[in-house]
Each structure stands twice: as C-alpha cells, then as structure tokens.
Amino acid sequence: MAQAFICNGMLGKLCKLMRMCGFDTAYTNEGMRIIVTARHQRRIILTKNTRLKEKDGVLFIQSADPIKQLGEVVNAYDLKQRLQPFTRCLVCNHALKPVSKEAVKHHIPFYTYQNFDIFARCTGCNKIYWQGSHYTHMVHALAGYFNHPDTDE
Numbered sequence: 001m002a003q004a005f006i007c008n009g010m011l012g013k014l015c016k017l018m019r020m021c022g023f024d025t026a027y028t029n030e031g032m033r034i035i036v037t038a039r040h041q042r043r044i045i046l047t048k049n050t051r052l053k054e055k056d057g058v059l060f061i062q063s064a065d066p067i068k069q070l071g072e073v074v075n076a077y078d079l080k081q082r083l084q085p086f087t088r089c090l091v092c093n094h095a096l097k098p099v100s101k102e103a104v105k106h107h108i109p110f111y112t113y114q115n116f117d118i119f120a121r122c123t124g125c126n127k128i129y130w131q132g133s134h135y136t137h138m139v140h141a142l143a144g145y146f147n148h149p150d151t152d153e
C-alpha cells in the first residue's frame with residue numbers, strides 16, 4: 001500500500017512539492033492534534049516541530065530548503081520509483097482526472113487553449129491543470145534531483 005503523509009503548518013512548500021510528485025499529502029495547522037489526525041487517517045507525519053520529533057510515525061525534517069526536504073522524504077520511504085507527477089491537486093490533495101481539451105475549453109484562458117493539449121481536472125475542487133512549461137521545468141528539476149530513470153518527459 002502506498003504511504004500517505006500529513007504536513008504541519010511549517011511545511012507548506014514541501015506539501016505542494018509532495019502533491020506535485022503525486023504523493024498523497026494532507027496539510028494541517030492543528031498543532032499537536034496532528035498526532036490524532038495522522039493516526040486516524042493512517043498518515044506519516046512530516047514536521048519540523050521538535051516536540052513531535054520522538055513520536056512514532058513521524059519523520060522529523062532537517063533541511064530548510066523545500067527541495068531538500070522532499071529529498072529527505074523520498075529517501076526515507078524509498079519513493080523514487082513512485083513519482084507520479086500530474087496526478088494530484090496542489091490545492092486540495094484530491095486525485096486529478098484527465099479531461100479533454102474540448103471539455104475544459106470554456107473554463108480556461110484562450111491562450112492556454114491555443115498552446116496546451118494535456119489537461120486534468122481535480123476531482124475535489126474542480127481546479128483545472130495543464131502541462132505547461134512551468135510544470136515541465138519543475139518535473140525535469142525534480143527528476144534530475146532524484147536521478148529517476150523512468151520519468152517519461
């Protein structure tokens with residue numbers, strides 16, 4: 001079974017990067033109650049909170065840099081082969097579902113319609129994503145960082 005994670009308030013950027021890679025990652029600002037939520041939802045806690053450091057099911061994040069933080073998680077749980085970019089909403093963590101260009105035509109800027117071909121919609125908040133140049137650069141950067149051989153970009 002794929003691991004699921006939960007980040008606390010100090011790790012917002014890491015949370016977005018995790019979702020960008022396709023890892024199921026919740027986010028909370030509820031302080032120490034994160035322990036209850038994580039246990040209930042069977043998630044591994046990612047945190048920089050030293051009060052949580054010695055608890056079970058916690059990965060204490062060392063680095064201040066979000067990309068390096070992501071590297072810590074990937075290494076700790078051997079996620080290199082599990083990278084699935086463009087499958088999860090960066091805002092709400094729900095799964096993305098591929099949609100046709102025509103289906104989203106009236107919900108995206110005309111420029112986007114003209115210039116991009118691969119679209120997906122969030123099954124939670126309905127946000128529409130497209131594989132634009134920024135996204136491609138980001139995935140390249142991440143793939144390079146992990147030296148991941150199977151990334152089909």
Ligand SMILES: [Zn+2]
Pocket residue numbers: 089090091092093094122123124125126127
């Ligand atoms: Zn969403």
